[in-house]
Amino acid sequence: xxxxxxxxxxxxxxxxxxxxxxxxxxxxxxxxxxxxxxxxxxxxxxxxxxxxxxxxxxxxxxxxxxxxxxxxxxxxxxxxxxxxxxxxxxxxxxxxxxxxxxxxxxxxxxxxxxxxxxxxxxxxxxxxxxxxxxxxxxxxxxxxxxxxxxxxxxxxxxxxxxxxxxxxxxxxxxxxxxxxxxxxxxxxxxxxxxxxxxxxxxxxxxxxxxxxxxxxxxxxxxxxxxxxxxxxxxxxxxxxxxxxxxxxxxxxxxxxxxxxxxxxxxxxxxxxx
Amino acid sequence: xxxxxxxxxxxxxxxxxxxxxxxxxxxxxxxxxxxxxxxxxxxxxxxxxxxxxxxxxxxxxxxxxxxxxxxxxxxxxxxxxxxxxxxxxxxxxxxxxxxxxxxxxxxxxxxxxxxxxxxxxxxxxxxxxxxxxxxxxxxxxxxxxxxxxxxxxxxxxxxxxxxxxxxxxxxxxxxxxxxxxxxxxxxxxxxxxxxxxxxxxxxxxxxxxxxxxxxxxxxxxxxxxxxxxxxxxxxxxxxxxxxxxxxxxxxxxx
Numbered sequence: 001x002x003x004x005x006x007x008x009x010x011x012x013x014x015x016x017x018x019x020x021x022x023x024x025x026x027x028x029x030x031x032x033x034x035x036x037x038x039x040x041x042x043x044x045x046x047x048x049x050x051x052x053x054x055x056x057x058x059x060x061x062x063x064x065x066x067x068x069x070x071x072x073x074x075x076x077x078x079x080x081x082x083x084x085x086x087x088x089x090x091x092x093x094x095x096x097x098x099x100x101x102x103x104x105x106x107x108x109x110x111x112x113x114x115x116x117x118x119x120x121x122x123x124x125x126x127x128x129x130x131x132x133x134x135x136x137x138x139x140x141x142x143x144x145x146x147x148x149x150x151x152x153x154x155x156x157x158x159x160x161x162x163x164x165x166x167x168x169x170x171x172x173x174x175x176x177x178x179x180x181x182x183x184x185x186x187x188x189x190x191x192x193x194x195x196x197x198x199x200x201x202x203x204x205x206x207x208x209x210x211x212x213x214x215x216x217x218x219x220x221x222x223x224x225x226x227x228x229x230x231x232x233x234x235x236x237x238x239x240x241x242x243x244x245x246x247x248x249x250x251x252x253x254x255x256x257x258x259x260x261x262x263x264x265x266x267x268x269x270x271x272x273x
Numbered sequence: 274x275x276x277x278x279x280x281x282x283x284x285x286x287x288x289x290x291x292x293x294x295x296x297x298x299x300x301x302x303x304x305x306x307x308x309x310x311x312x313x314x315x316x317x318x319x320x321x322x323x324x325x326x327x328x329x330x331x332x333x334x335x336x337x338x339x340x341x342x343x344x345x346x347x348x349x350x351x352x353x354x355x356x357x358x359x360x361x362x363x364x365x366x367x368x369x370x371x372x373x374x375x376x377x378x379x380x381x382x383x384x385x386x387x388x389x390x391x392x393x394x395x396x397x398x399x400x401x402x403x404x405x406x407x408x409x410x411x412x413x414x415x416x417x418x419x420x421x422x423x424x425x426x427x428x429x430x431x432x433x434x435x436x437x438x439x440x441x442x443x444x445x446x447x448x449x450x451x452x453x454x455x456x457x458x459x460x461x462x463x464x465x466x467x468x469x470x471x472x473x474x475x476x477x478x479x480x481x482x483x484x485x486x487x488x489x490x491x492x493x494x495x496x497x498x499x500x501x502x503x504x505x506x507x508x509x510x511x512x513x514x515x516x517x518x519x520x521x522x523x524x525x526x527x
Contacts, residue, residue: 167357167359169355169356169357169359170359170361172320172346172355172359173353173354173355173359173417173420174361174372174376175320175345175346175347176318176320176346176347176349176351176352176353176421177347177372177373177376177377177420177421177424178347178348178350178373178376178377178424179347179372179373179376180347180376183376188361191361191363192361192362192363
């Protein structure tokens with residue numbers, strides 16, 4: 001190839017590199033700037049002093065408590081559910097698959113409205129619970145129910161995929177060796193999918209922690225009872241702005257830690273297909 | 274004695290096969306990939322039910338649709354090693370070998386001793402505490418074999434048991450298998466691709482094609498044509514590669 005042939009090619013190459021770099025920078029900045037801005041709207045002193053504020057502490061505690069309950073419920077019920085679902089064929093399975101995934105695309109406010117109309121004091125089920133003096137809406141239980149509804153697909157989808165993709169040779173070998181279904185499930189299936197399950201659980205926890213729309217519809221925004229961290233950030237706009245910023249920064253830090261944990265487990269997730 | 278007559282409609286062809294294996298005898302199943310060899314083992318083990326047929330081992334009926342009999346996999350006491358040796362990667366070699374003994378509620382006091390003997394037999398003693406997922410392919414095959422044999426199976430089925438073994442341990446395992454099957458007097462079915470392996474360990478060989486038996490006899494009499502005509506056979510792949518590199522036509526013809 002001669003020198004005149006090289007030049008336009010090199011130019012094209014340079015333009016391509018510059019274009020790619022600009023795009024990379026643009027996307028990164030777009031995603032990073034709003035997060036970084038939060039840190040510039042406060043000072044370390046202000047942040048640290050707000051950390052001790054009772055509203056901050058109660059929101060932090062409530063968020064961690066409800067998200068932990070949510071993830072426990074989702075893992076304890078979702079794991080066996082995903083296992084039976086992935087291993088069986090039944091009429092309407094496709095419909096169930098769709099319903100499981102629906103909360104992923106359903107606007108959370110719609111989910112919250114649905115929950116309210118079902119479990120609220122005058123709701124379809126709520127009115128009967130009310131007869132026994134049981135109230136769900138606008139309680140901490142409502143916070144958890146909203147989180148479970150919105151966040152469970154993250155775990156169940158992952159668990160389903162893992163159980164479907166797992167090489168059947170492991171479980172079948174265990175069967176030929178005389179192991180009971182429970183021994184196989186607990187001793188083979190769960191350990192072989194553990195990393196993937198944990199990364200699914202981490203994502204579910206993160207989604208529960210960030211839940212806002214369904215919670216505010218179904219549980220309201222009562223400090224100490226239903227005001228989780230995202231709701232307290234929202235409340236900060238009308239009340240104490242500093243508290244809102246402090247909680248927002250806490251959420252950024254938590255999200256970052258969760259993402260690191262997710263990457264750690266996702267990386268170790270060995271495909272045994 | 275194992276007597277199996279199995280029929281099943283597969284996607285590409287109907288599988289219809291009758292095989293018997295005597296106590297202490299090693300039957301080698303050969304044939305192209307997808308000929309129905311692994312499917313046959315899966316049906317005998319009970320993992321996949323046949324459409325019809327009869328499976329009987331030493332007089333015990335495993336499968337008889339007319340009698341409504343389908344003994345579940347875990348109750349057939351078959352030692353079965355899949356093509357993927359499927360060692361449990363999160364368990365140590367020792368735990369792998371003990372798995373079947375524990376599952377069948379062998380008295381705890383005797384498990385350790387039995388596992389030790391198998392570790393020794395399969396030359397795995399040095400690796401007893403190693404997580405099985407860390408082992409080489411050949412080591413995993415030996416673990417899988419020991420794990421299948423430790424509970425004392427009444428029938429042994431191995432799907433390509435030698436393909437990951439190095440030359441020396443292959444000879445060891447072949448010699449051991451012949452001895453073990455003869456001593457225990459159990460029927461044994463091996464799925465293998467290489468004629469040489471079949472001649473080394475087999476008492477009898479069957480060639481399957483599209484779900485039916487097309488040849489049966491002594492491994493020593495395996496038709497020579499089979500060796501060269503098998504699709505995907507290493508010799509053929511090599512010849513094809515050489516011919517594409519050198520332009521010299523392959524000596525193996527279709």
